[in-house]
Amino acid sequence: MSPSATAFRIRSALCILLLFTLSLQGKVYAQESPLPARQLSGRVTEQEEGIPDMHIINLTSGDATISNAGGYFSIDASLLDTLLFSAVQYKRKMLIIRQEHLEAGLLLVPVEPFVNELDEVVLRPYNLSGDLDKDLENLPVEETVSSISLGLPNAYVKVKTQTERKLFEATTGSGLIPLNPIINGISGRTKMLKKRLARDRSYEKARRTWLLYPDSLLLKQLVIPDDRLEDFKYFCEVDPAFETLTDNGDQLKLWAFFRRKSQDYRKFNALD
Structure with missing residues (x-):
């Protein structure tokens, strides 16, 4: 083989090696380049009903959001990101984002309710099993002594509060022309007691609500x-x-x- 042919083959081999190296670097760079994030819209459901207050966490990027009253949510996500769906009363769900998820107009994410089943236990000394219907039949209950159980008169009459008693006293009276309601009406005491009674009832209602x-x-x-x-x-x-x-x-x-x-x-x- 002539020296010129040998030099040509060496140059050709070097060119092929250079092109291969550039192509390999391009692939590595493409793999290392992060994919752009897109806003992913979806809805968390249980039997086609939207689930509110579901926590959605993108474990890859660290972003998080919460589903609204209809179960809808939006979160930034990229291809192969991992989303975690979590709520107290539902089983946790992991979802790896694929291309079809990004291309979907609305991503539907069904979840299952979480039921914590415990082993049956018996509590001493009353042999309670945890089944309320069964335990109520077997639990010895002593009769409560009260005005109702004793059959006393006026046992079912509701006891008035102090404000109710004062208002009753202020608006009732005896005689042909009862003076007590008139005097209390003129002096404003009746009006004051009615406002106090309304305030007391409102306070009691609020107290029961907060309980x-x-x-x-x-x-x-x-x-x-x-x-x-x-x-x-x-x-x-x-x-x-x-x-x-x-x-x-x-x-x-x-x-x-x-x-x-x-x-x-x-x-x-x-x-x-």
Whole structure:
């Protein structure tokens, strides 16, 4: 082989090696380059019903969000990111983002309720099993001694509060023309007692309502500081919607009201 042919083959081999090296570097660079994030919209459901307050965490990027009242959410995600769906009453779910997820107009994420089944135990000395119907049949119960069990007269009459007794005394009287209601009406005492009675009943209604929601729940779930708890309760009670919701008795709507008020309270007091 001539020297010129040998030199040509060496140059050709070097060119091929150079092109291969550049191609390999391009692939490595493409693999190391992060994929751009896109906003992913979805809905968390259980049997086609939207699940509110579901925590959605992108474990890859660290971003997080919470589903709204209809179960809808939006979060930035890239291809192969891992999303974690978590809520107290539902099983945790992990989802690795693929191309079809990014291309979907709305990502539907079904979740399953979490049921913590415990082994049956028997509690001494009453041999309680945990089944309320069975335990109530087997549990010895002594009869409570009360005015009703003793058959006393007026046993079912509701005992009036001090304010109710004062108002009754102020608005009743004897004689052809009862002077007591007239004097108390003119002096304004009757009006004052009616306002006090309305305030007492409102206070008692609020007290019974707050018993349904322990302070520990308000501290953890609504993120209200311990030293601001009573102030937050008053902040809720002065809202006209509070009395309407307490009269309605819907605890779910009342809790949703507390969540909205907690956001306003933290905002107004710069607690966030």
